[in-house]
Structures are given as C-alpha cells and as structure tokens.
Amino acid sequence: MVGLGAAGAAVTAATVLTNGLAYLVPMLGARQLSAPDLGALATVLALGAIAAVPGFGLQIAVAAHRARWGPSGALRLALGTAAFTAGVTLAAAPVLAAALRLPIALTLLLAPTTFATVLAGCWLGELQGDQRFLRLSAAMIGLAAGRYGGLIVGLALGWGPVGSLILGTLAGFLVLPLLAWLAASTVGGPASGGRGTGTSVAPTVGDTRNRRLTGSQVMTASAATLAMLVISYADLILARQLLPATGSGGYAVGSVLTKGALWAPQVVTLLVLPRLAWGDRRARALALGLILFSGVVLVVASAVLGELAFRLVGGADYLHLAGEAPLFAATGALYAVVFMLVNDRVATGARWPAAPLWVATTGLVAAALLVAPRTVGGVLSCALVTAAVTATVMTWLAFRPTRG
Numbered sequence: 001m002v003g004l005g006a007a008g009a010a011v012t013a014a015t016v017l018t019n020g021l022a023y024l025v026p027m028l029g030a031r032q033l034s035a036p037d038l039g040a041l042a043t044v045l046a047l048g049a050i051a052a053v054p055g056f057g058l059q060i061a062v063a064a065h066r067a068r069w070g071p072s073g074a075l076r077l078a079l080g081t082a083a084f085t086a087g088v089t090l091a092a093a094p095v096l097a098a099a100l101r102l103p104i105a106l107t108l109l110l111a112p113t114t115f116a117t118v119l120a121g122c123w124l125g126e127l128q129g130d131q132r133f134l135r136l137s138a139a140m141i142g143l144a145a146g147r148y149g150g151l152i153v154g155l156a157l158g159w160g161p162v163g164s165l166i167l168g169t170l171a172g173f174l175v176l177p178l179l180a181w182l183a184a185s186t187v188g189g190p191a192s193g194g195r196g197t198g199t200s201v202a203p204t205v206g207d208t209r210n211r212r213l214t215g216s217q218v219m220t221a222s223a224a225t226l227a228m229l230v231i232s233y234a235d236l237i238l239a240r241q242l243l244p245a246t247g248s249g250g251y252a253v254g255s256v257l258t259k260g261a262l263w264a265p266q267v268v269t270l271l272v273l274p275r276l277a278w279g280d281r282r283a284r285a286l287a288l289g290l291i292l293f294s295g296v297v298l299v300v301a302s303a304v305l306g307e308l309a310f311r312l313v314g315g316a317d318y319l320h321l322a323g324e325a326p327l328f329a330a331t332g333a334l335y336a337v338v339f340m341l342v343n344d345r346v347a348t349g350a351r352w353p354a355a356p357l358w359v360a361t362t363g364l365v366a367a368a369l370l371v372a373p374r375t376v377g378g379v380l381s382c383a384l385v386t387a388a389v390t391a392t393v394m395t396w397l398a399f400r401p402t403r404g
Helices: 004-032 035-051 053-069 075-099 104-129 133-156 160-174 176-184 215-242 245-263 266-277 281-313 316-347 355-370 376-399
Strands: none
Touching: 004 035, 004 133, 004 266, 035 053, 035 075, 035 104, 035 160, 053 075, 053 104, 053 215, 053 266, 053 316, 075 104, 075 215, 104 133, 104 160, 104 176, 104 266, 133 160, 133 176, 160 176, 215 245, 215 316, 215 355, 215 376, 245 281, 245 316, 245 376, 266 281, 266 316, 281 316, 281 376, 316 376, 355 376
C-alpha cells in the first residue's frame, strides 16, 4: 500500500523534474541557437503547449470516469481525439508559418508531436483515476523524458530547431508503449472494487451499467482546461498590450510569482481528483484547505522576501516592484483555488463547469481596457480582483446546499 504522503512526494518529484526539463530546453537553446532560431523554436513549443490542451482534458475526463465508474474503454476515443487534434494542427501549419514567420518544417512537426502528447493523456488519466500514483509519477517522468529529452539531446548535438524537434517527436512516440504498459496492469474504480489503489474503496455512484466515456465529456474537460489556461495568462497578455516595454517586462517578472503560487499546490488537485469524482465532500474541503494554506504561506513569503524574489528572477532593474510581490502571489494562490474547484465540477459531471472562468476573463479584459490605469499596479489590481471574485463564485457553487 502506498500512503498519500509517499504518493504526493512521488508526483511532486515527477512534476519538478518535468518542469526542470522544460526549462532546460530554452536555456540550452539560448546557448546553441541563433536568436532567430531560438525565437522560432520557443514559439513552436508555445504553440505545442496550446495544441496539447485536449490531452490534459482527456486525462481529467478519463481519470474522473475511471474513478467513478471503472474501466472506460477510452483508447479508441483517445486515438480519435489525438488524430483530430493533430489534423487541425496540420491544417493550420501553413497559416501559422506565414503569420508567425516560422519555418514550415517546424509547424508541420507540430502535428505528430501533438498526436503523441494528446494520446498520452489517456494512460495518464487511467493511472490517476486508479490512484496508482507511483506508476503515474513514473509515467510523468517517462513522458517528460520523451517530450523534452529528445529536444535536449538534439540541441546538445547541434542539430538545430528542426532536427531537435524531429528527435523530440520520435522520443515522444517511443515512450508511448511504456505508458501503455504502466496503465495496462491497473485495475480500480467501483467496477473492480478499487483494488490496487492503496486507498479506501470508492462508493458506487448511481447506475454503473456499461458506462463508457463519451466525446462530449472529453470536450467539456478540454474546454475547462482551455479556460484555465486563458484566464491564468490573460493579465500577462494584457500587460504586454497595454503597458510600455519596461512595464510589460516588469509584469512578466512578477508573473513568475503568480505562476509559482498557482502551480505549487497543483499536486493536491491531482491526488484528490478521483475522490472528487466520487462526490467526497470531506476530501474536497480538505483539498481546499491545503491549497489555501499553501497560498497563505506563499503570500507571506513573498511579502517578506519580495525584494530577493525580484532580484533572482529579474535582476536589480525590477526591485522597484518588490512591494507588489504579495499581490502577484495572491493572484496565483486564488487561481489555484479556482483550478481545484473547476476540476471538481468536471469530475462530478457539472454542466458548463468553466463558464464562470469565461465570464471572469471577459470582465478582466473589459476592466483592464476601460477602467484600470495603464500601469503595472492597474493591470495587477484587475487580475487580483478577478481572481478573488472567481474564487468566491466557484466556492459558492461547490458548497451551496443542494435540493432534495
């Protein structure tokens, strides 16, 4: 049996390693590539992250379905989702190449890369839904090694953006059999009595007759994932558009604190998702408490060490923004609450789970464009208020009394 503490440590280590490899790619690229080539590769990788959104949605949908109903038979649906996403990416490749001044070879390579990344979400979701968190951490490390390891080796060998991305794509495909093997021996969920999870057995929820994962469930989870991505980057994009170059750069430095406070407690959401799918209110309240505690610690730390944080991230030129550090961290901490509660609504089958996020994003854009002063503090205030209001609304939706 594996306790949640060991599971959390394993998943956290896998997450740290994944992020470390992801950061190593631009660091190595900066030393091995010319500025135009580096910019092209960074842009393509950003496009790849956007194209991979259905993969994250697929993982959430598969995990919730497997935890709630047992084996979902999702592989065919996953293959269709991956093929459709890759097809859209392939069709968009010439447009992206022309609009963003990118080599056509790089944009064409987005299609196979996206296919492999999206398909991997199926097996990650099965492992997550079965609560096989040690295997999940191994799968996460394997996927990261495939996605980024090939790129890193290609860059180190001096193969340039195209050669490195080809190697990264091949490595991404080679790791898929490992993910399938890790997931193949898992059993769990109500249909199998929760065996092999190392935790208590999930309660049976409703009618379990031959329930299969549907495309609409994957689309709902993918739309929610996209909404979370959009709202978490909206303020940074607005700062880029509305502020002078120095202000935009300062906001980008501060946003590192936002993203740190946002992603630091995400292991809690990953671990608790199967229980959210069971409708476990105690687990939801405990997860919310842990995320709030993490947020408070990070906000206090940024208030005390704000000057050091800005010096480390951006250098001495940005120390004048150190006083804003707690506000950047608070924005990320509130969005961490929002993200957990959105996952809760997806897992329990709520309709339009991310609707409040789209409304909030619209309000943020309107306020930044029409009301707020064109300063770092002005945009940041809009982001902080948006995060606070959205967290409040999502908390009310999660804990409001239900009829009957």
